[in-house]
Amino acid sequence: MRNAWSGHTFPHPPGRRRWMKDAHSMDPERPVQHILEHHRDLGPIFEIVVFGQKFVFVADAELAAELNDEKRFVKANSPALEGLRGIAGDGLFTARNDEPNWQLAHDLLVPAFTKQAMQRYHPVMAETLDELFVVWDSGDGRVDVGGDMTRLTLETIGRTGFSQAFGSFTTDEVHPFVEGMVTALTLGRRKGVIGALPGARILERRLDRRHADQLDYVRGFLDDIVRSRRTAATTGGDDLLGIMLDQAHPVTGQRLSDENIRYQILTFLVAGHETTSGALSFAFYYLVRHPDVLAKAVAETDAILGDDPDATPSYEQVPRFRYLRKVLDEALRLWPTAPGYARSPREATTLGGRWTMTPDDWALVLLPLVQRDPAVWGEDADVFDPDRTRPRLASTAKPFGTGERACIGRQFAVHEATMALARILHRYDIAGDASYELTINERLTLMPEDFHVTLTRRRPATGGTPLPAVEDAPAAAAVCPYTGSTSG
Numbered sequence: 001m002r003n004a005w006s007g008h009t010f011p012h013p014p015g016r017r018r019w020m021k022d023a024h025s026m027d028p029e030r031p032v033q034h035i036l037e038h039h040r041d042l043g044p045i046f047e048i049v050v051f052g053q054k055f056v057f058v059a060d061a062e063l064a065a066e067l068n069d070e071k072r073f074v075k076a077n078s079p080a081l082e083g084l085r086g087i088a089g090d091g092l093f094t095a096r097n098d099e100p101n102w103q104l105a106h107d108l109l110v111p112a113f114t115k116q117a118m119q120r121y122h123p124v125m126a127e128t129l130d131e132l133f134v135v136w137d138s139g140d141g142r143v144d145v146g147g148d149m150t151r152l153t154l155e156t157i158g159r160t161g162f163s164q165a166f167g168s169f170t171t172d173e174v175h176p177f178v179e180g181m182v183t184a185l186t187l188g189r190r191k192g193v194i195g196a197l198p199g200a201r202i203l204e205r206r207l208d209r210r211h212a213d214q215l216d217y218v219r220g221f222l223d224d225i226v227r228s229r230r231t232a233a234t235t236g237g238d239d240l241l242g243i244m245l246d247q248a249h250p251v252t253g254q255r256l257s258d259e260n261i262r263y264q265i266l267t268f269l270v271a272g273h274e275t276t277s278g279a280l281s282f283a284f285y286y287l288v289r290h291p292d293v294l295a296k297a298v299a300e301t302d303a304i305l306g307d308d309p310d311a312t313p314s315y316e317q318v319p320r321f322r323y324l325r326k327v328l329d330e331a332l333r334l335w336p337t338a339p340g341y342a343r344s345p346r347e348a349t350t351l352g353g354r355w356t357m358t359p360d361d362w363a364l365v366l367l368p369l370v371q372r373d374p375a376v377w378g379e380d381a382d383v384f385d386p387d388r389t390r391p392r393l394a395s396t397a398k399p400f401g402t403g404e405r406a407c408i409g410r411q412f413a414v415h416e417a418t419m420a421l422a423r424i425l426h427r428y429d430i431a432g433d434a435s436y437e438l439t440i441n442e443r444l445t446l447m448p449e450d451f452h453v454t455l456t457r458r459r460p461a462t463g464g465t466p467l468p469a470v471e472d473a474p475a476a477a478a479v480c481p482y483t484g485s486t487s488g
């Protein structure tokens with residue numbers, strides 16, 4: 001049994017079978033939602049065993065707080081992450097803790113997420129939004145939220161990080177790289193699931209062969225990005241690609257290999273867009289469901305941006321949208337778009353004072369349950385309320401992960417998403433379909449499915465409802481409720 005926990009058996013779904021174990025009580029297409037719907041009563045820590053693979057889930061905020069303690073625990077690669085290594089190798093997200101390329105890439109790339117770097121990305125983020133607005137203004141007002149937020153965030157990370165556009169706003173065709181990337185991710189997820197089956201290696205090779213063309217295309221596309229930057233008249237640059245190609249580690253003098261650079265580009269293109277587009281989509285879902293919240297959010301954009309619906313916030317203005325941040329944070333509390341992370345002890349220890357855990361064992365911190373733990377968030381934990389006071393142990397709300405392997409792109413995501421929300425709400429009246437029932441697509445990340453809104457251009461104050469005056473309050477950096485650090 002993999003992840004054996006010294007033979008301990010946790011509560012598990014009823015009807016365990018001899019050979020398949022709990023496979024019947026997992027829904028491979030929507031595993032997180034299935035657990036929320038059917039297994040919430042299994043308690044603070046429970047297991048689901050699929051053939052020879054044991055998954056241990058933590059649903060309780062106290063236990064999650066313990067696992068987040070970096071002195072005792074570190075990131076573990078779950079089977080899902082291991083499954084992605086075929087395409088993402090030892091890129092930042094999928095690297096194992098002891099792989100030297102993690103530290104090297106981390107040290108090289110941290111400067112790409114400083115305040116100065118964010119100031120450079122800000123105009124690119126704003127221009128990318130402008131292009132989306134052109135598409136929206138020429139349409140009939142009906143918008144596929146998940147689809148368009150994905151186009152926006154993919155273009156944004158592509159352009160800011162790699163000077164790579166995907167033509168998302170000029171054609172209805174999905175870029176072949178996006179199709180290839182989705183195939184690669186789906187393949188990785190399948191490999192993570194079948195890894196414990198007898199004959200898994202044969203099945204994995206068969207899957208790789210079946211999708212060889214698309215995987216080759218993805219690799220070729222990534223190599224082309226590198227090649228064209230290398231042959232461009234102006235090499236260098238301080239974006240992600242420029243740093244990876246041109247800079248050596250300041251202490252060791254080491255550089256990233258071409259293979260590792262390819263892994264990092266894929267990692268950033270995937271990690272840098274899916275999660276943010278999901279977060280934006282959930283925020284819009286809750287906004288249209290809560291007209292009072294929507295009205296407050298729009299009022300904030302009017303107060304900061306004034307009466308021109310086309311106004312673009314300056315870099316310094318973005319952290320002033322404090323209510324929008326609360327909306328985003330609350331959406332990410334209920335539906336953390338990266339729904340969990342795995343943790344292992346540095347050395348043998350006891351979790352919760354009861355369960356022996358060795359470095360070979362890992363537990364998945366299941367964020368949609370931890371962040372709705374009624375013992376911490378109260379009996380209304382499932383209710384969307386951006387004004388809720390953050391309770392004791394709120395630090396276990398960690399949609400961006402924890403410790404040294406936490407999300408390197410958090411400030412990027414928060415800045416991009418806050419600006420997008422602000423500009424969209426300021427520019428358009430937004431109406432949702434009252435009959436829409438939230439369904440969530442689970443690929444690697446969570447994303448509302450088939451969620452549409454109707455947008456209507458707002459008129460400037462001279463022609464319509466007067467908008468409140470611009471607030472003159474001094475810009476204060478927003479404080480991240482998860483880490484206490486300032487954003488941007």
Ligand code: HEM
Nearest residue numbers: 092093271272275276279338341399400401405407409413
């Ligand atoms: C709302 C948006 C986002 C969410 C919810 C999110 C969530 C997360 C989480 C939970 C982790 C830790 C995973 C683990 O421990 O296994 C992580 C890691 C990571 N994220 Fe994000 N992320 C977001 C946006 C971004 C963006 C915009 C970028 C890049 C520009 C990015 C790049 C990464 C990378 C490279 C890692 C791996 C870090 C390491 O292990 O050193 N993410 N993210």
